[in-house]
Amino acid sequence: xxxxxxxxxxxxxSPLVSEASVTVRPLDPQGRLAFRIKPAxxxxxxxxxxxxxxxxxxxxxxxxxxxxMRTALRLGPDEWMLITAAxxxxxxxxxxxxxxxxxxxxxxxxxxxxxxxxxxxPGADVVVNAGCPIDLAAKxxxxxxxxxxxxxxxxxxxxxxxxxxxxxxxxRTFAPYVQGFLVEATxx
Amino acid sequence: xxxxxxxYCGKRPEVEFHCGGEAHIARPExxxxxxxxxxxxxxxxxxxxxGVQAERWLHGHGCGRWFNALRDTVSDAFVAxxxxxxxxxxxxxxxxxxxxxx
Ligand SMILES: [Zn+2]
Numbered sequence: 001x002x003x004x005x006x007x008x009x010x011x012x013x014s015p016l017v018s019e020a021s022v023t024v025r026p027l028d029p030q031g032r033l034a035f036r037i038k039p040a041x042x043x044x045x046x047x048x049x050x051x052x053x054x055x056x057x058x059x060x061x062x063x064x065x066x067x068x069m070r071t072a073l074r075l076g077p078d079e080w081m082l083i084t085a086a087x088x089x090x091x092x093x094x095x096x097x098x099x100x101x102x103x104x105x106x107x108x109x110x111x112x113x114x115x116x117x118x119x120x121x122p123g124a125d126v127v128v129n130a131g132c133p134i135d136l137a138a139k140x141x142x143x144x145x146x147x148x149x150x151x152x153x154x155x156x157x158x159x160x161x162x163x164x165x166x167x168x169x170x171x172r173t174f175a176p177y178v179q180g181f182l183v184e185a186t187x188x
Numbered sequence: 189x190x191x192x193x194x195x196y197c198g199k200r201p202e203v204e205f206h207c208g209g210e211a212h213i214a215r216p217e218x219x220x221x222x223x224x225x226x227x228x229x230x231x232x233x234x235x236x237x238x239g240v241q242a243e244r245w246l247h248g249h250g251c252g253r254w255f256n257a258l259r260d261t262v263s264d265a266f267v268a269x270x271x272x273x274x275x276x277x278x279x280x281x282x283x284x285x286x287x288x289x290x
Contacts, residue, residue, distance in 0.1 A: 057196050057251060076251035077196050133189055133201035150203055150249045 013146035020186040022127045023178065027167065031089035033082040037105035045142070049095040051082050060146035060159050073146040073159060079155060081146075086111065114157075116173035119166040119182055128166055130185035132158060152181050193269045196251045207242035210234045211256045212276060240267055242276050 007161055046054040050070040055061040062071040071083040073176055084092050096107055125136040131152035135141060146159035154174040159167045170178045190202040216222045216230060222229065235241060238261060245257050258267040268277050 079247055079252060133203055147197070148250055148252070149200075155249050 022119060022121035022124050022186045024182040024186060025118050029086040030111065030115055031084040031086050031092065031115060032111045033092065034110045035080045035082050036078055038078050041103050041105065042091045048099050049092060053080060058111045058147040059144055060144055070136055071155065100133055113171060114169045115172050116167055116169040117179060117182060120164065122164055123138050124164045124166055127182060128158065131181050138163065151178055154178050192266055194247045194250060194256045195269050195271050196253055197247060200250055204247060204249040206246045206248050208246055208254065211242040211244045238262060240279055
């Protein structure tokens with residue numbers, strides 16, 4: 001159902017790619033689950049269906065480097081964004097719900113809500129900082145950090161995979177704005 | 189830019205936050221038992237001090253959590269921030285333990 005809807009939906013991002021040393025590229029579709037649970041309700045469970053939930057607030061955990069298929073972004077004390085392959089969302093939902101039978105939690109498939117971009121190359125932090133006010137110094141926001149924040153006028157989720165490699169995800173309707181903003185920032 | 193010390197995220201830029209007005213105002217448990225004057229006072233009357241006051245703040249473009257803060261309305265300095273449900277910290281103790289962001 002979701003796949004059909006997504007296939008029908010007009011693309012919201014243009015093929016626009018920056019030509020500067022920092023590249024801004026739209027990411028392929030990903031499965032995204034908004035997951036909320038009180039830490040106490042986890043009752044010591046550190047991992048659910050392969051998602052590592054033990055990360056500190058505003059961090060990104062992925063079981064193996066570059067696997068990318070079971071990534072958990074901890075966005076708040078009781079909130080995670082779980083990222084998986086686009087075609088595995090239903091399986092993940094079922095497995096997580098089964099693991100938490102009887103435990104109060106909220107799990108919502110928001111795969112279609114967001115569009116992601118990679119911002120990569122020497123000076124990627126400066127490009128993100130063109131519109132994002134948080135401190136991206138290696139000490140304040142090292143690789144492995146992830147947080148909800150702002151880029152220009154749009155809310156984004158920013159994750160740092162490496163010193164010069166970020167992903168920026170934003171709501172679909174903000175995507176053209178965010179993409180234009182980032183590409184423009186690579187030119188200046 | 190003014191930095192606000194979110195109890196969950198640490199120091200973050202003020203544009204990620206929203207102020208929710210004066211803190212520690214309890215809604216009467218039985219509104220029907222409250223007289224008009226008291227209800228009006230609960231709804232509309234706030235302290236509005238010149239100096240330090242306790243306020244509710246929301247880290248909306250961040251962890252999404254509400255928390256309380258002691259802010260000086262004269263200098264706009266945040267004296268302390270603390271989680272919802274915790275009692276208002278003593279001003280002097282807070283000043284000693286948390287330097288302002290000025
Ligand atoms: Zn926060």
